[in-house]
């Protein structure tokens with residue numbers, strides 16, 4: 241007798257074009273992983289082209305009681321799109337239209353498969369930007385940003401995805417379509433909905449990691465690009481000094497757009513990879529970018545230099561033009577590509593501590609690396625306390641248990657410092673076993689009840705996040 245999944249796939253075959261459904265085993269293996277170390281073969285991949293197709297797909301899946309999960313570009317680092325239970329993937333990559341841009345009210349409405357880069361390119365000529373800028377922005381989708389509440393380099397000053405979403409359209413696991421927040425469609429035109437306030441529901445969906453519904457349209461805020469930038473690459477003899485400099489900057493009330501720490505291992509790997517002539521002998525690089533009006537920046541620069549010197553900076557390279565600024569950013573954005581020069585595999589952590597505890601956390605990470613004999617490359621969106629220790633390894637079978645043990649100790653150290661497991665990469669599969677470090681059982685039950693309210697039959701992206 242055919243299984244539910246087989247019956248479902250047959251039904252899909254009758255409703256949709258053949259090129260919208262992938263069932264070939266070899267091709268499916270391309271969807272068995274994301275940017276995390278996990279794998280799981282999907283039963284099939286479906287490519288919808290409209291909200292209605294998403295709704296039809298999900299209501300059919302509910303009827304056949306078949307599990308599904310949404311996927312954007314598959315760049316998440318926590319296993320959020322890995323079909324561990326053999327689910328059918330709903331891949332939003334063909335829903336890639338920018339539906340509206342309203343320059344006066346400063347918003348855009350986009351489909352979920354639009355990449356961050358596509359959105360930036362569509363608005364930059366008019367002097368606008370979409371503030372979230374994860375390292376993966378060239379390929380990651382806005383739907384994926386919403387589901388992960390993605391951050392990025394600029395989030396010290398501009399906040400994370402949640403701060404830039406005005407409204408969205410959601411299809412529930414049962415195939416019902418809702419518009420939430422300020423997203424409205426009046427006489428066929430997108431408009432700001434000021435009648436009903438469902439902004440809190442938008443907040444609930446942002447960061448829910450594809451467990452509560454499939455996002456099919458997103459209304460994003462557009463911000464005017466800053467008039468001027470000061471971009472500095474600062475060298476330190478000690479990682480902790482760089483961490484202390486970050487705390488000093490924050491304490492002084494200066495709010496840079498970005499403050500990123502890169503350790504020596506990663507600096508050298510990047511330099512080998514892109515050959516930019518980075519200071520290879522420095523123990524820690526601190527990339528700082530100030531943005532705003534030129535006159536304000538000069539005053540901030542004076543204070544900033546005092547703080548850097550007070551914390552032992554050994555060298556400051558200031559970008560003198562936009563080309564040099566781009567090169568500094570190229571260095572930062574090349575980290576992940578460069579990692580392979582050290583070891584072939586990595587597991588990246590995303591722990592976040594109060595900003596004044598960044599230096600202490602850096603020290604803890606170093607100690608844990610030594611204790612477990614694990615090579616750790618440290619990168620940090622230090623300005624918002626978000627550390628990315630990259631745990632590097634060569635032999636999956638042999639070294640993974642050691643890596644996971646070191647990761648667990650990093651989580652424990654974070655919680656002791658009043659931090660949290662994830663600043664921006666999500667819980668996914670990876671951090672699920674450690675949720676009890678930060679939530680009590682009753683709180684986890686409450687989160688499950690929220691999930692059940694949206695997905696009563698428990699079919700959407702199960703065993704992730706909660």
Ligand SMILES: Cc1cc2nc3c(=O)[nH]c(=O)nc-3n(C[C@H](O)[C@H](O)[C@H](O)COP(=O)(O)OP(=O)(O)OC[C@H]3O[C@@H](n4cnc5c(N)ncnc54)[C@H](O)[C@@H]3O)c2cc1C
Nearest residue numbers: 312313314315316320374375376381383384387391450455
């Ligand atoms: C090199 C590199 C650098 C990175 N840098 C950063 C960084 O600086 N900051 C940061 O925050 N993240 C970063 N990331 C992580 C990742 O790129 C982001 O989380 C990104 O937003 C994921 O987008 P995506 O389109 O790849 O989503 P996917 O990986 O496809 O999906 C992510 C999650 O969202 C769900 N999902 C996807 N689309 C939808 C939808 N339409 N509706 C509902 N749920 C959906 C999925 O089920 C999954 O749980 C980085 C990743 C890499 C590989």
